[in-house]
Amino acid sequence: MSTKQPLLEIRNLDVSFRTQNDPLRIVHGLSxxxxxxxxxxxxxxxxxxxxxxxxxxxxxxxxxxxxxxNGEILLDGRKISGLKEKEMRKLRGNEISMIFQEPMTSxxxxxxxxxxxxxxxxxxxxxxxKERKARIIEILKTVGIPRPEQIIHEYPHQxxxxxxxxxxxxxxxxxxxxxxxxxxxxTALDVTIQAQILDLIRRINKKKNTSVMLITHDLGxxxxxxxxxxxxxxxxxxxxxxxxTLFDKPLHxxxxxxxxxxxxxxxxxxxxxxxxxxxxxxxxxxxxxxxxTRCTFAMDRCHKEAPPTISSGNNHTVSCWLxxxxxxxxxxxxxxxxxxxxxxxx
Amino acid sequence: MSDTLLQVxxxxxxFAINKGLFKPKAYVKAVDDVSFSVxxxxxxxxxxxxxxxxxxxGRTILRLNDITSGQVIFDGEDLSKLSYEDMRxxxxxxxxxxxxxYASLNPKKxxxxxxxxxxxxxxxxxxQEREEKATExxxxxGLHVSHLDRYPHExxxxxxxxxxxxxxxxxxxDLIIADEPVSALDVSIQSQVINLLLKLQKEFNLTYIFISHDLGxxxxxxxxVAVMYLGRIVELAKTEDLYDKxxxxxxxxxxSAEPIRHPDEKRERVILKGDVPSPVNPxxxxxxxxxxxxxxxxxxTQTPSLxxxxxxxxxxxxxxx
Ligand SMILES: Nc1ncnc2c1ncn2[C@@H]1O[C@H](COP(=O)(O)OP(=O)(O)OP(=O)(O)O)[C@@H](O)[C@H]1O
Ligand SMILES: Nc1ncnc2c1ncn2[C@@H]1O[C@H](COP(=O)(O)OP(=O)(O)OP(=O)(O)O)[C@@H](O)[C@H]1O
Ligand code: SF4
Ligand SMILES: [Mg+2]
Ligand SMILES: [Mg+2]
Numbered sequence: 001m002s003t004k005q006p007l008l009e010i011r012n013l014d015v016s017f018r019t020q021n022d023p024l025r026i027v028h029g030l031s032x033x034x035x036x037x038x039x040x041x042x043x044x045x046x047x048x049x050x051x052x053x054x055x056x057x058x059x060x061x062x063x064x065x066x067x068x069x070n071g072e073i074l075l076d077g078r079k080i081s082g083l084k085e086k087e088m089r090k091l092r093g094n095e096i097s098m099i100f101q102e103p104m105t106s107x108x109x110x111x112x113x114x115x116x117x118x119x120x121x122x123x124x125x126x127x128x129x130k131e132r133k134a135r136i137i138e139i140l141k142t143v144g145i146p147r148p149e150q151i152i153h154e155y156p157h158q159x160x161x162x163x164x165x166x167x168x169x170x171x172x173x174x175x176x177x178x179x180x181x182x183x184x185x186x187t188a189l190d191v192t193i194q195a196q197i198l199d200l201i202r203r204i205n206k207k208k209n210t211s212v213m214l215i216t217h218d219l220g221x222x223x224x225x226x227x228x229x230x231x232x233x234x235x236x237x238x239x240x241x242x243x244x245t246l247f248d249k250p251l252h253x254x255x256x257x258x259x260x261x262x263x264x265x266x267x268x269x270x271x272x273x274x275x276x277x278x279x280x281x282x283x284x285x286x287x288x289x290x291x292x293t294r295c296t297f298a299m300d301r302c303h304k305e306a307p308p309t310i311s312s313g314n315n316h317t318v319s320c321w322l323x324x325x326x327x328x329x330x331x332x333x334x335x336x337x338x339x340x341x342x343x344x345x346x
Numbered sequence: 347m348s349d350t351l352l353q354v355x356x357x358x359x360x361f362a363i364n365k366g367l368f369k370p371k372a373y374v375k376a377v378d379d380v381s382f383s384v385x386x387x388x389x390x391x392x393x394x395x396x397x398x399x400x401x402x403x404g405r406t407i408l409r410l411n412d413i414t415s416g417q418v419i420f421d422g423e424d425l426s427k428l429s430y431e432d433m434r435x436x437x438x439x440x441x442x443x444x445x446x447x448y449a450s451l452n453p454k455k456x457x458x459x460x461x462x463x464x465x466x467x468x469x470x471x472x473x474q475e476r477e478e479k480a481t482e483x484x485x486x487x488g489l490h491v492s493h494l495d496r497y498p499h500e501x502x503x504x505x506x507x508x509x510x511x512x513x514x515x516x517x518x519x520d521l522i523i524a525d526e527p528v529s530a531l532d533v534s535i536q537s538q539v540i541n542l543l544l545k546l547q548k549e550f551n552l553t554y555i556f557i558s559h560d561l562g563x564x565x566x567x568x569x570x571v572a573v574m575y576l577g578r579i580v581e582l583a584k585t586e587d588l589y590d591k592x593x594x595x596x597x598x599x600x601x602s603a604e605p606i607r608h609p610d611e612k613r614e615r616v617i618l619k620g621d622v623p624s625p626v627n628p629x630x631x632x633x634x635x636x637x638x639x640x641x642x643x644x645x646x647t648q649t650p651s652l653x654x655x656x657x658x659x660x661x662x663x664x665x666x667x
Contacts, residue, residue: 045532046503146620160621161396190395190559192618195603199617217533220562220605243609261537263566264607268585271544272566274537278502294534 005077006033007178007211008057013081014070015049015056025069026052026282027235036178039205039212041222041243043258044232045279050215051101053232054181056081057213058098059088075179093120097172099165101184106168107156113167114152120174139170143200162193166200173204180204183215198224219262223247228315231255234280234290241316251318253295289321297322351521351553352384352407357416359399359406363626374625376402378577380416381652384521389547389554391568391585393561395600395622399577400557404523407555408440409433421520438468441514445526447506451498457484457509458494464517479516486549487512487542504535508542515546523555528563540567561604565589573597576625576633579652583659593661595638632664640665 015027027049034040042050055061057073059080073081080091092098100106108116117136121127127135133152140148143166156164165185172180182201186194202225205212214226222229222243229246231239231254239252250256259265260273277294280286286293292302302321310323359377377399384390392400405411407418409425418425420440428436444450451460461480465471471479481491487508498506507527514522524543528536540563546552558564564571565585572582573594581594592598599616606613618637623629629636635645644664652660653667 045534162621191561191603191605192395192599193621194605195615196617198605218605219533220607223606223609223611247608258533261534262607263537263540263562266566268566269544271541272537274541275534276538278504278535279532 007036007038007076008032008034008213009074009077010053010057010071011074012071013053013056013068013073015052015061016067016069018065018067023067023069024282025235027056030071030237032230032237032240034179034211034213036211037205037209038228039214039226041226041229042213042215042232043217043219043222043229045217047234047279047282048232049235050217050232051183054098054183054213054215057181058092058096059083059085060092060098093172093177094124094175095177096179096181097175097177098181099168099172099183099185101187107164109156112153112155113159117152117167117171117174120171124175135174136170139174140167143167143170143173144196145170162189162196165189165193165197169197169200169204173208173210176208177210179211179213181213181215184217185214186221187216187218194221201225219247219258231258234285235282236290236319237317238291238320239316239318242314245314245316251312251316251323252291252320253297253322254291289319349386350383351386351421352555353417353419354383354403354407355381355417355419357381357403357406357418358414359402359411360414372626375577375628376625377406377414378628380574380577380579382572382579382582384553384555385569386520386553387547387551388569389556389567391564391571392555392557392574393559393564393571393600394574395559397622397625398574399625400559400574401525402577403574404442404525404555404557408437408442408523410442435468438464438517439519440521440523441517441519443507443510443514443522443524443527445529447503447510447530448498450510451506451513453498456495456497460498460509461494461513461516464513468517470517483512483516486546487515488538502535504531504539507531507539511539511542511546515550515552518550519552521553521555523557525557526559527556529558529560536563543567561601573600576622576628578633578662579660580634580663581659581661582652583657587657587659593655593659593666594634594663595640595665596634599637599639632662 010030010032013027013030014025016023016025030053044050056068061067068081072079075095114136118132121132121135136152137148140151145151145163145166186197201212204210216222226243228242230237233254239255250259257275261275263272266272275294288304289302289307292298299321307319307321308324309317309319311317357377357380360373360375362371362373380403392403394400406413413426425433425436458480461483462476465476465479480494484491484494489505489508528539531539547554556568568585571585571588572579575596581597592601599618602613602616616639620637623636631647632645632650635641642664650662650664650667652662654660
């Protein structure tokens with residue numbers, strides 16, 4: 001075994017769904033690595049394939065329609081894509097845990113909070129009933145649930161959205177997983193509660209050295225807690241880099257557009273920078289670069305051929321023809337960079 | 347004197363909820379003594395967390411639900427006193443845009459029908475003129491004439507919101523109450539719709555009440571903002587003043603909780619303890635006192651009134667009285 005291998009490695013992943021016609025490819029050529037203790041953000045707009053990617057890692061793609069049609073997923077160097085459901089179940093709630101976007105749908109309404117939290121402990125540990133209770137109360141305290149001794153006897157509907165999300169986090173953390181996948185953990189919550197939850201995830205990540213894969217459409221959340229970021233558009237990673245580089249020197253026109261359209265980046269009451277057009281549906285993807293129909297820099301080639309993934313050093317990759325060409329032609333890079341700055345400061 | 351278009355005075359909306367056959371009726375104090383005025387041509391923001399009463403305020407102004415007490419004076423006329431029929435007529439001048447554009451568009455009607463119907467209901471123009479108006483407005487909101495004969499489900503969320511806006515604007519109202527108009531939209535689409543709202547405001551001299559929980563969007567688009575907590579306004583100020591120097595402890599906590607804009611940005615956070623209390627049994631005194639870091643004895647018993655500060659803002663907090 002090598003000493004330094006990433007905790008999670010996704011290699012060239014394709015995920016497809018069976019339809020009445022041909023299978024529809026939803027995620028394409030997705031590669032990323034996550035070291036132990038690292039937090040990666042997966043950002044992208046609705047339908048870009050963020051949840052499908054996380055479900056693929058969890059082995060929870062909807063059956064029998066969803067399947068991994070190419071590539072592989074490795075955890076600690078061990079291939080986990082293609083594992084039998086029984087094997088996968090051992091990993092889930094043990095080495096990998098997930099927090100879902102809507103806590104209400106993932107907590108069972110007919111069981112008390114205490115019952116639901118006991119379940120993974122029963123499955124994955126040999127603790128006695130009394131020890132389980134102590135452990136549950138301890139974890140509820142760590143996530144900031146008031147009066148945990150009473151809450152364990154209550155049902156999900158008796159709790160607020162923020163409290164339910166904290167219960168979900170304790171559920172995910174009980175087995176002290178190495179990898180925590182959080183799918184939009186704060187999207188349904190108010191900012192003040194969001195700040196509490198992000199703070200909690202940050203503390204877990206620091207204290208237990210848990211790796212976190214955080215899925216969000218909010219660049220602010222990324223700035224808050226991620227070390228590195230994968231930006232997804234229409235099923236593909238279009239840019240992949242550390243978080244500072246993403247904000248300081250985004251290379252992909254889509255990333256640039258997203259950052260420039262944050263209201264805070266624009267003069268108050270002025271016209272906001274915006275990306276024209278709509279996100280294409282998976283059945284209507286343009287040929288060539290998927291972003292070509294909305295890209296202000298699109299060239300002929302962009303409409304015809306899918307762009308290669310270009311490395312721009314320091315683990316920064318971008319899938320865009322502008323940068324494929326740029327590597328040879330210096331002047332274009334200058335011009336491009338000025339454009340970026342302009343978009344961000346204007 | 348600036349030209350006041352709308353004046354809301356001591357507005358209350360309490361919803362009765364049944365707790366059980368033999369239990370006394372309880373009330374959700376969704377809006378509890380709210381007063382503000384909106385100046386013609388401005389964008390007036392209402393922010394606050396889920397359940398604080400933003401939508402209920404908007405809906406009660408339009409009398410989409412009954413008023414418990416208080417007055418809504420629009421262009422000199424007290425809407426709270428209008429008959430049902432007169433209120434229906436008055437709505438031509440006050441329109442609403444909703445968060446979920448899908449729910450507010452009839453799925454069985456074409457866009458053409460959806461857009462011409464409000465004109466027909468209000469007995470405006472001939473059939474031909476109504477069609478012309480629809481053609482005109484569909485292009486103004488950035489869609490195409492060919493879209494007129496399609497149905498709502500054929501459009502993306504952003505396009506549907508454009509249609510929802512077109513439907514409100516076609517009546518040439520004076521005031522549009524937009525309740526979370528961009529909250530359901532993707533980031534790249536959100537900015538398109540905000541730009542559309544800004545453009546229409548200039549073009550038609552519209553006044554907006556813009557309801558949102560998104561502090562960044564509110565900062566961008568509004569001239570003045572009211573911050574609500576548990577059915578009450580706790581602070582009302584010019585947008586720049588509010589964001590530069592929030593005064594109410596709740597506003598301070600709310601603004602500090604907003605995500606940072608850059609990984610290197612450092613922010614002092616006021617982390618609020620616990621959750622928002624129930625609006626059925628709001629805390630005594632200042633309703634924020636249970637979560638306030640500056641809470642004093644007086645706060646637990648006495649309700650602070652809105653006091654006017656030097657810069658013209660109002661703040662309901664004993665720290666400033
Ligand atoms: N069970 C399924 N069958 C067929 N298509 C699916 C299924 N689940 C998801 N998809 C499609 O896969 C694409 C990606 O969906 P996914 O849920 O991963 O998006 P997302 O990035 O998580 O979006 P959001 O921000 O809205 O959660 C979408 O176009 C969606 O319609
Ligand atoms: N028809 C109703 N019957 C009973 N209670 C209601 C009704 N409508 C709203 N409420 C309650 O009134 C309070 C204010 O609700 P409102 O929808 O105005 O909040 P909001 O600020 O718009 O929240 P959000 O940000 O979630 O949209 C809430 O406690 C809500 O549960
Ligand atoms: S009145 Fe008191 S409790 Fe209320 S916000 Fe001000 S200081 Fe805090
Ligand atoms: Mg998703
Ligand atoms: Mg609302």
